[in-house]
Amino acid sequence: MSVRSREVTFDSETSASVTQLLETTVRRGDDWEIRKSELDPRIATLIESVLRAVAEGDEITVGRIPEIVTTTTAASMVGVSRPTLMKHIRSGRIPSHLVGSHRRLHRDDVVELRRSLQEERAQAIQRLLETEDELGEPL
Numbered sequence: 001m002s003v004r005s006r007e008v009t010f011d012s013e014t015s016a017s018v019t020q021l022l023e024t025t026v027r028r029g030d031d032w033e034i035r036k037s038e039l040d041p042r043i044a045t046l047i048e049s050v051l052r053a054v055a056e057g058d059e060i061t062v063g064r065i066p067e068i069v070t071t072t073t074a075a076s077m078v079g080v081s082r083p084t085l086m087k088h089i090r091s092g093r094i095p096s097h098l099v100g101s102h103r104r105l106h107r108d109d110v111v112e113l114r115r116s117l118q119e120e121r122a123q124a125i126q127r128l129l130e131t132e133d134e135l136g137e138p139l
Contacts, residue, residue, distance in 0.1 A: 019055040071096075071103050074110045078117065088113065 046062075053060045069077070074094075075085040089096045089103060094113045096103040 001133055021055075066108050068104050069107055069110060071105065074105045078114045104138050112122075 005132075020024070050062065050093075059131075065073075071082055071085055075082040080088075088094045089105075094105060094109050096105045098104070104114055115119060
């Protein structure tokens with residue numbers, strides 16, 4: 001199976017052009033977004049994110065994640081250690097299956113776990129802020 005790879009580099013002139021487009025739009029008070037009726041909203045959001053990153057001078061990488069991932073890759077995607085990911089697997093929080101003696105996970109399950117953990121963190125922060133307000137002093 002061959003894998004095609006393509007690298008696209010934005011030079012400083014292209015980056016400046018994108019920056020100018022976004023700044024002009026913001027100055028006019030427009031809410032800049034890609035308006036393509038036939039474009040999937042997820043793709044439009046991706047393109048907008050890439051253009052904003054380029055305009056801000058950020059380095060970006062766009063890649064495709066395989067349907068089935070290893071525990072090491074999944075842990076990296078979620079932002080936890082591999083042992084922590086294994087705890088989630090053993091507790092049943094995220095499904096996995098064996099390939100030989102190795103655990104594998106579905107990409108969508110990993111993305112859902114990441115979203116869930118981010119939501120839990122945000123709720124925990126909100127509870128801390130509410131507790132701080134109730135006490136009237138910083139925690």
